Amino acid sequence: MGKMELENVSVIIPEKASSTTGFFTKPRKPFKEKIIEIILLLLTVLSSILIFFVMFFVISKAIPVLKASGFSFVFSGGWDENFLNAWQTSGEQSALKFGALPLIAGTVLTTSGALVFCLTFGLGCAIFLSEMCPAWLRKPLESTVRLLAAIPSVIYGLIGLMIVVPFISKHLISNELSLRMIKICALDGTSLLAGIIVLSMMIGPIFIAMASDAIKSAPKIYKEASLALGLSHWRTIVKIILPAARNGIVAGAILAAGRAIGEAIALSMVTGSVANLPNPAHGLVFFLEPVRTLASTIVDNAEGMSVAACESALFACGSFLLLSCVLLSLFSRIFSGNLRTGGVSDK
Amino acid sequence: MENNRCKIKVKNLSVWYKSFQALREVSMEIYPQSITGLIGPSGCGKSTFLRCMNRLNDLVASFRLEGNIDIDDYNIYKPETDVVMIRRKVGMVFQQPNPFPMSIFDNVAFGVREHNPRIKKGELEDIVIDSLKRANLWDEVKDKLNVSGLSLSGGQQQRLCIARVLAVSPEIILLDEPCSALDPVSTAKIEELLFHLKDSYTVLVVTHNLGQARRISDYIGFFLNGNLVEYGKAADLVVKPSEKSTEDYLAGNFG
């Protein structure tokens, strides 16, 4: 407190000085403002340092496994066996080799599946909500979407576990199919498909809310110009409104993708809890095969942290999650940059 | 009023936004190959009137209309009317220049491509060049057709918007205060352009600028509080208005 009072005293002197320097002199910033500026600057610097610290920490922890595994971390499987091995023979160099291909594939497949849903069905919803919905229906629908976007993901996990998984196992998986596949993987409803459905339910509302905001804030003058040129409402949406809203739509998709990539609990509940790499050669059964994502793996195997090799392996998963975040934000930057310079193209 | 056959015939047109009545039983005949200027103070209903001509008011949820607007003897507010077809016939230029965020060429070609997706490339180029020429913009942009339309100056942008409308060959062109955002030089260019356009189109111009109305219009309609107070040949109306309020407005007593 004492210090503050001293500073207050010193404020008076420069202000008096500035009042004598003339009308056109830039007024000195009050001391308090300066202090606030400095504090804000420090906080900003601190938070960015924190981010780098987190990255450094995660990657440094991941290095033993990444170094021992090399590219086979990305291109080979066998995670569960590796993990058990590392757990049982803690400390051995051979236990540091991990293959996370199924986990990476699981993450990419669930996320991209949910994104496909967003960019088709979700975009349709957003268009309806912002362009076609009758006025009396819009408000209730919008609040519903926002409410859905705020529901904690574990709730969607429960819904998935109680409704989606049993539905898939009852109606999509026959006893014969399951028997035929049992040597390759256990089909019990927990699957890539269930993961995609649950993720879609989870990130759909977020995407719809953001996309419909973006569509609504597309400049009205473009819409009027297009309509006045004799384009139908639909053609106007496709050719003018969506391109103008593209930035916001992409931002929504990236935010949704970010949440999808990092989702752990809900997915670990419905995707099958086994590091299985679905095989496209199985046709549509591909979607019924179990998977496990990087984030779910960290949660499921967290108990193994006490063994250094296991810990490093989990941090290796974490570093891949971080990497995907960095890529996403880079992607969004490139995209918005493109829009600013190039603009909407008709072709 | 005129022996010439009228292009647009408005009869007892009343418009409401919710409970506010924006137009009161307006009747008016608009003639082809001429420029009709619509004047009046802000909020008098002249822009609303203009936007009824291409049914752009349909976008407003609370909009309600009574009366008839016949274009070439066809009531455009008949329920079975295809709005899109009306808008192809009735082009519109807005107060704020609003070229699309795409290249100059694409701006002009946009509507043409939409209406005729299978158009040949050469044919399309001919239309674009012709439209730009008629909009008096060709000489200024012929070397940079691939540059974004947004990089042009305000006056050029507005002429680009006119070219965009001309390209889809409408019969009627509506201009909603097209020069209010522009400097005098650009304004003069657009006025000159409008003067040429009236040979082939029916032109309706909403304007704030009395001088502009006087310079370019063949007919002038004076709106006040949703009423069409006076409508007649520009020369007559300006010289000896029959209504007191018109006289006051022209004299600058309000506006």
Add this chain to the structure above:
Amino acid sequence: MKKSLLIVSLVAVLTLLCVQLAFAAGTISVQVNGKALSMDSKPFIKQGKVLVPMRAIFETLGASVKWDDKTQKVTAKKGSTEIALWIGKKEAKVGSKNVILDVAAAVDKGRTFVPLRFVAESLGAKVDWVSSKNLVVVTTGGGGAAAAELSGSLKMSGSTSVQPLAEELTQVFMKENPKVQITVTGGGSGVGIKDAADGKVNIGNVSRNLKDSDPKGLVATTIAKDAIVIVVNPKNPVDKLTTDQVKKIFTGAITNWKDIGGKNAPIIVNSRTAPSGTFDFFKEKFLGEDNVVATAKQHASNGLVRQAVAGNENAIGFISMGFMDSSVKAPTLDGVKPTLENAKNGTYKVVRPFIMVTKGAPTGLAKSFLDFVLSSEGQSIVKKEYISIQ
């Protein structure tokens, strides 16, 4: 190091002293928290109960005493506990509760004598009778010896299966001994054994028996037992399994329920993630050197395995007996029904001990803690979810 040495020597001296005193006196002596209780009159035994002079015991236990001459009533108060006795009456009161005593308080040579066990236990102390020395040992506080003087810290690590129980036990122990700090970390049984042998922790938590391959010199104290149950869906007609069948199922040699008397349907195997102590034990008991089949679902908890088995007709899994409920069915194993009874009486064999290992016999604070765990208070905590060793 110095401190613990000091404590050890102190305990040794005191013990020697007590033994000598007991022998020297040849009469009943009372020890409170390791110190002999000094009394102006000698305690005596009446109907098998030890009676001691009122003032001495109450003051030593930190209670205030009031004597009402008119009603011949003794009231003692310690904290929120109040006890009342009447000379010559077998009725007594603890708080508002009426208690019937085996022997009433008495007056002898102008001194009031009260039954030691009743007053000490009512005031929260523990009473033990060492008949060979005619010694009554009274300990106050949580239960360990000399609880009032307990302080210091303990480190524990090891099995994540034991961890929740260990944490619950330490929490109660620390509440009763505020100066004691105990930290419990996981790591798995192997880590617990290794850390205890290396001296990194005072106590290692292990959810299996010690093996020959484990480091020498470790002393195991069994604190509880936990049964592992193989479970299937209630709709599954299979209701008996053999150890061999379980092994074949979990290693992928049998994949169809038909092969073991069920329907023609695939067996969905549900296992635990590698770090699980339950998995450790299951693997040791059923699979030996073989690994669980690669298609097995790997769940992070008992609850998730139960949920998975409850949700799929063709599923099989294994859970701790504490997690059994009607949503899953436990087939007999080698003809034995997996019940708590059978686990207790030893007919159901898939029971693993929860043990706490120390390097050498437990001493000092570790001993106090283990004594507490084995006391009826500690075992009552064990009983909540596991099989008590009593």
